Amino acid sequence: MTREVGRSPDRERLELALQIAGLGEFEWDLSRDVLIISDRLSAITGLPAGEIPAEGGAAFDRFIHPDDREALAAEQKQHLQDGDSYEGRYRMIRPDDGRVQWMRTAAKIVRDEAGQAIRVCGVIEDVSRSRREEDQRMQLMAELDHRVKNVLAAVQALAQQTAKRTTSLDAFLQTFGGRLKAMASANELLTAARWRGAAIDHLAAAELGAIAPGQTSWEGPELFLTPRAANALSLALHELATNAVKYGALSVETGHVNLRWNARPGGGFELTWTESGGPVVASPARRGFGSTLLEQVTGRELNGDTQVDYRPAGVAVRLRAGPQAMADRPEVMPEAPVARVTETVPTSRGPASLKGARVLIVEDAVLLALELETGLSEAGAEVIGPAYELEEAMALLDQPIDAAVLDANLNGHSVTPVAEVLHQRRIPFVFATGYGETGGAPGGFEAPVIRKPYDVTQVAAAVAELLGNR
Template sequence: MTITPAAVADPAAVDLTNCDREPIHIPGAILPHGAMLVIDLATWNIVQAAGDSVGLLGRPLDTLVGAQADNLFSAEQMDKLRALIADNDLIKPRHLLNPFLRVSDDRPLDASVHKTDGLLVIEVEQADPADVHAQNPLGCVQEMLHGLDAIPTLDGFCQAAAQRVKQITGYDRVMVYRFLEDGAGWVFAESREERLEPFLDLHYPASDIPKQARALYLQNWLRLITQVDYEPARLVPTDNPVTGKPLDMSQALLRDVSPIHREYLRNMGVDASMSISIIREGKLWGLFACHHYSPRRLPRHLRAVCELFGSMFSLQLEARERAEQFEARLASRKVLQQLMHNLADDEDYGQGLIRNTPNLLDYIQAGGRSLRETDPGGVAVRVNNAITSLGRTPTDDQIAALTDWLTQKIEDSGDGIFVTDRLGEEWPEAKAYEDVASGLLAVSVSRDPRDFILWFRPEVVENVNWGGNPTKPVEVGPNGIRLTPRKSFEVWTETVRGRATPWNLADKDAAFDLRVSLLDVVLRRIEVANRERERAYQQERLLMAELDHRVKNTLANISALISQTSRSAHSLTDFATGLNRRIQSMAKAHSLLTKSRWEGVNLLNLIREEIDHFNSGDAGMTMVGGPDVLLAPKAALSLSLALHELTTNAAKYGALSVHSGRLSLRWQLTAEGGLALEWRETGGPAVQEPKRRGFGTTLIQRALSMETGGRSEVRFEPGGVACDIFLPPAAIARASGYPVEPVAEKAPPPAPPQPELARRILVVEDSSLVIMTMEGVMEDLGWEMVGPATRVDRALELAASEDVDAALLDVNLDGEMSWDIARILRERKIPFVFTTGYDGSTVLPDDLADVTILSKPFTGEDIERQLRLLL
């Protein structure tokens, strides 16, 4: 191989990788022990010839070139050649058995034919019919293969194969030379003469066998060098006259060998060699490398035996590895099935893959050969930027940075899987934790955001024995500008760091299976989530429509209340008080309905909401009782207004206006499934039937009838007001039939009057109208309002620093909750209530669940009464 002057000027540019550019497929010469004829199939003229044509064919080269092929071959031989060409593409050489091309009775020949560029190439060698294997080459192959498939281990399988090749061929040394992923070679098995130094387990750099040589090993199962020191037999003429270019000898068996390779062998002390390709799944797995330390020519029939053995050995190797992969995949599939089963109920599949049994380390073994032989390796899962890990892994920050890098790396690869046993060489930042993660098997299980599963293998520090220094540059030779291969093949030991035990094909297959399964899980969950979002959206639309409907109905009812209350009011004060109380009654019924999710309202609770409001010190005693009944929402709202009117009237004019008064309120289920309710007042002031029916009486008598289909009757008897209310079965949402025991509630006797104390009340509220109502209450009572605080930060400041007697706290201040304010007040032992439109049971935190709630809307009277209870 010629080196350019620029390469000589720069010695760093000269190394064995320059051999990758050597055109070894067009050497223009053949090995001298054979002969080659190149025939133009269009004319059957011999257009090129080379080699020992006199010794083998009995004709000198100059008489062959330009001659017709039928001048050399018999008519029978020409017919057979034409038939062979017609029936076969002859891309690969076809061996023609002796005596097909015998040109003289005393010289048996072996021949091979193939086609290239529309030319027929015939290669001729001397045959050796006396060889013991020449008569039965197939039996020889069978003997070589016998029992190989029963050897359980791969190294044993390869060792036995090397021994059998040596036994048949007679070479001094036969090695199984295996190619590693980085292209370097490894003597995996060896059979040798005892006098020879062993090469077993030595490594050789990838540059020792150039890329184009490996490509030809894929095309030709066998290559032969009978003697390293030979003079190549040049083709005559050099360029093919038909194509006008050098003859492509990629398939030629007698192709001349690169002078660099011959010098390489010479430096090793080898005088003859043969290589047999080992091909697995279309890729060059390795070679049978045969060395002899004196000239040796192997007959063509024996080379055919070796070629067939190499092919059969490759098939057995592939079958063996496929069987191992199949068994490993079956085992991993069982674990995968259990993994997926366990994920069925896991919302966070990242956590589920780690904490369940089996887990990801059971699925793919991350441990490897290491100084820490018990080191199981580690695995990490990144889902929605949350990282979960198991075993020995980098830190969360390091994993986050690694996955950011992997996002681009995996997008470029396109298959969602990244594998390396030397992460620090791929990504220098990983050198910081190569003791934990020199090996990485990464699987992407989503696209946006990137979710990853990452298995980490620790660094394996080991000594590698090389056949000579793999990094030593070659030298320029003395005979012109020629590349000289390295001369030293003494064992050179290198300590290798930053490498992990390589991931095998079963690991990669398992990772692929997991990715497919998880993508299916993720996609199904996305689909479910989309359906849930759509359902939630439709439900939200329905709820908004329902809310709009109810708000408008409520506003319509309030508008009607305003109108009707104004008709019966005798003064502005009377109007405001009546309207306020009626709105309060509706609000209480709404609160009860909200607590039940608008399923209905318990009748007893509805009654208590109304009558408890009037249990002041001067109130009379009430008796309530009846079965457990749940009213339908519409009936509950209507009945609440009716009960409000009855209770308000009793508190102003009837039994609840004096301490001696009595109120009995009982109900029972009718035979038809409806409800009968009796209101009876006794012991109060004398009652006279009013001359004009007011809005309250009209509401009681007509609203129930129109809203529920029921009926009611109000009577003004001398002993007190009586009212009978009947509700149809449709007004009952649910009834147990079991009566609620009558309960008598007696208000305490009036307490002696106490002198009024000036109080300081902290007000935390963000509604200006509510603040004005509270301010009016404070002015009427002669108390001082502290604040008001409309923001949480201001409220916290006042709660911590001001001397107050009690506090009114709005739950929600412009989106911020007032829990921290309440906790400060509780710590200072200052009583307080929450004011809110929320249902307290749904919003209060556990530590504040016992705090009293003053529900909005409320009146000034409600504020005063609640404050007095606090104080």
């Protein structure tokens, strides 16, 4: 950097700092009523550089956005009367190209011995980018709040409808838990795509990929659904799969389910679910919530209709959706799930027994930790913990432990340090996580993964299986 003649090092450092900070300086000489605009400020605001008539401040105020002008003028007047500095944020309309920018002014008021303001010196910064980012954050928070409330309302309605149509607590927990996992699966895919949409084949893989290997197949073009339609289709596929496992083609080893879909000429899509090779089918004696969901809720959410045909050779379903259900291909595409995640599920051998087993629980959500503690204790385990923080968990590792249930993330901290100690001591553990890692267990550990929301019986069964394999 070559120093200009007559320019002091301090002045050079000041100008360099202003340049780096993106600030433009000004001076308002009240005694002469002139504004002195620097070249930097001219570039930032579009105002002419040099000395211009201040017109009592009107020369600058006329470029302030009309919605901000009155408040800014009143604040400025108040500071000139009795203040020594002021700072303000406002919108400015550039005089050169008409663009609206968010600006921040910070100024110091210089007074004479009588206390009269004689000069205002300050800097102005273009904060349009940070303002846009703040607006986006606020919009995202509002959207998140809206979605959370919608999800809670949907879960509440799902629980109420399921409860009205089940005759026992065990049946309710099993049915409701399955439907909740279907919602969670769709939500995971939507989150990975930044809530821009979800592909039908991803929804099919998430729901069918983990059940009856070799007995399910799906095929169709790459089509994307809106978040609302994706949730509806995920629930529909879950209901169909559940019924097929209980009563239909997937209840026997010879059965098969084929899922196909195609785009409709006028927009939307048509999907067919065909079961074959299973028991002889008859129309159900009563209509449950699953039938209502398929024929009414799903049809309306997809702006189409659903037809269920109980053929003796197997259930056949045709679902048609309108163009309102479709979405453009998201910019960020999640990987197609192969089989949800490696999950350990309860087997048909009856309730898991953990009698005498010392099981460490590491979970930062209090209600989930209490539920795990109750469930594992009922299975006969001696619960160690629960530990809600990483430090708590590390402190409990000195105790005798036979197995552990680990939440992958503890209030923003990875549970990996705990897992590493357990791995070194050859103590088996299960991950219970809300993260949608399709590549296996967090941290690359060879451990079962159970995704939230889960049934505590899944966790007990997974722990029992680990202890049985030792």
